[in-house]
Amino acid sequence: MLSENDRLAALIRQRLAAKGILAINLVSSPGSGKTRLLERTLGALRDTLEMAMIAGDVQTENDADRLRKAGGRMVRAIVTGGACHLDASMITRALDEIDLDGVDVLFIENVGNLVCPAGYDLGEDLKLVLISTTEGDDKPLKYPAMFRKSSVMILNKVDLLGTSEFDRETVKANALRINGHLKIFEVSCARGDGLDEWYRWLADAVRAKQNLARS
Amino acid sequence: MLSENDRLAALIRQRLAAKGILAINLVSSPGSGKTRLLERTLGALRDTLEMAMIAGDVQTENDADRLRKAGGRMVRAIVTGGACHLDASMITRALDEIDLDGVDVLFIENVGNLVCPAGYDLGEDLKLVLISTTEGDDKPLKYPAMFRKSSVMILNKVDLLGTSEFDRETVKANALRINGHLKIFEVSCARGDGLDEWYRWLADAVRAKQNLARS
Numbered sequence: 001m002l003s004e005n006d007r008l009a010a011l012i013r014q015r016l017a018a019k020g021i022l023a024i025n026l027v028s029s030p031g032s033g034k035t036r037l038l039e040r041t042l043g044a045l046r047d048t049l050e051m052a053m054i055a056g057d058v059q060t061e062n063d064a065d066r067l068r069k070a071g072g073r074m075v076r077a078i079v080t081g082g083a084c085h086l087d088a089s090m091i092t093r094a095l096d097e098i099d100l101d102g103v104d105v106l107f108i109e110n111v112g113n114l115v116c117p118a119g120y121d122l123g124e125d126l127k128l129v130l131i132s133t134t135e136g137d138d139k140p141l142k143y144p145a146m147f148r149k150s151s152v153m154i155l156n157k158v159d160l161l162g163t164s165e166f167d168r169e170t171v172k173a174n175a176l177r178i179n180g181h182l183k184i185f186e187v188s189c190a191r192g193d194g195l196d197e198w199y200r201w202l203a204d205a206v207r208a209k210q211n212l213a214r215s
Numbered sequence: 216m217l218s219e220n221d222r223l224a225a226l227i228r229q230r231l232a233a234k235g236i237l238a239i240n241l242v243s244s245p246g247s248g249k250t251r252l253l254e255r256t257l258g259a260l261r262d263t264l265e266m267a268m269i270a271g272d273v274q275t276e277n278d279a280d281r282l283r284k285a286g287g288r289m290v291r292a293i294v295t296g297g298a299c300h301l302d303a304s305m306i307t308r309a310l311d312e313i314d315l316d317g318v319d320v321l322f323i324e325n326v327g328n329l330v331c332p333a334g335y336d337l338g339e340d341l342k343l344v345l346i347s348t349t350e351g352d353d354k355p356l357k358y359p360a361m362f363r364k365s366s367v368m369i370l371n372k373v374d375l376l377g378t379s380e381f382d383r384e385t386v387k388a389n390a391l392r393i394n395g396h397l398k399i400f401e402v403s404c405a406r407g408d409g410l411d412e413w414y415r416w417l418a419d420a421v422r423a424k425q426n427l428a429r430s
Contacts, residue, residue: 029245030329030358031350058330060357082360084299084330112357113330114245115273115299134349134372135246142275142327143245145297157349163375164405190379 008088012123020213028130030112039070085116118145126151137171159188223303227338235428243345245327254285300331333360341366352386374403
């Protein structure tokens with residue numbers, strides 16, 4: 001089953017590469033702030049980047065609705081109907097409903113689940129794992145597959161540091177122990193800290209992907 | 216595969232019923248506070264209730280170690296090695312290593328995952344779902360299976376209310392919309408709010424289970 005998934009993921013990757021579209025698969029526990037990060041990113045960059053979004057959820061379209069309200073022009077919901085992760089066949093069908101011409105970046109918001117989505121390639125360029133300061137600083141050790149397979153980690157809710165025993169240096173050390181190549185951002189999607197650095201990194205990554213498509 | 220799981224779960228249920236042991240399956244997202252609730256409960260009740268604990272985790276024994284440090288006398292770790300949930304065969308093997316004579320209550324701390332553990336009966340009397348005030352008040356609607364299958368919901372981290380848009384009345388209304396029979400506790404495992412009510416309910420439930428075994 002996984003190899004059929006990998007075959008479809010490779011086709012998605014080719015399809016997006018041909019158009020120079022950067023694809024980011026957002027993964028995290030429920031409530032870490034995936035949707036909030038995308039709302040913020042839409043608010044800040046929707047005049048400079050053309051963003052398509054696929055919001056995966058078990059039962060509702062709440063996240064897709066939030067993204068549309070935040071100004072998302074190309075938002076597709078995937079309701080998995082109980083399944084604990086998105087797979088490449090779901091993404092293939094969703095992409096058929098999106099006009100990809102002119103799109104700079106495709107965000108895929110996975111089901112809130114720090115375990116199962118690690119096993120499914122969706123044809124993305126990279127996985128971005130979110131973790132919030134209210135979750136416990138040993139999470140990278142407890143859910144290592146997700147941190148090993150991600151290229152970027154966003155530590156969200158830094159405005160709540162100090163309200164629990166969570167230590168930002170410990171979580172970063174734990175994450176880098178699992179994956180020394182992780183690019184780490186520390187942000188508060190509520191208050192705004194650190195988001196400018198994320199926006200700059202995203203714009204650079206979009207440009208790099210487009211240059212790759214032209215080369 | 217589920218029916219083999221159900222067969223094993225029924226055997227576990229018989230085995231625990233014969234000894235009048237209450238079994239509670241704790242489920243939640245990573246970082247909602249399952250281990251913290253058990254640490255607190257051990258600290259408060261370890262002289263009055265004999266508690267056995269099974270701590271399930273994907274890769275580490277961090278949670279089991281914490282429970283032992285908090286005074287747990289009968290703690291078994293299950294490392295699933297990647298699997299996203301506990302199943303009844305894992306519990307069967309763990310119970311073989313616990314001396315169940317004199318045990319009042321068995322806590323099974325599931326893998327941090329709000330999706331997959333909903334589908335696996337572990338032979339418990341009830342599922343207890345934790346949700347924390349930092350996760351978003353629409354979670355019962357987004358992950359309805361878990362809230363539908365649980366009998367008790369603990370809203371944790373009420374000390375952090377007011378630091379985000381999370382609304383306690385909204386989350387309770389959403390939870391009760393999914394499952395009108397949910398018994399709800401509102402607690403802070405960090406500060407102590409609401410825990411006495413949980414301890415009283417637990418002691419009553421233990422007594423009821425023992426009376427059932429004698430009748």
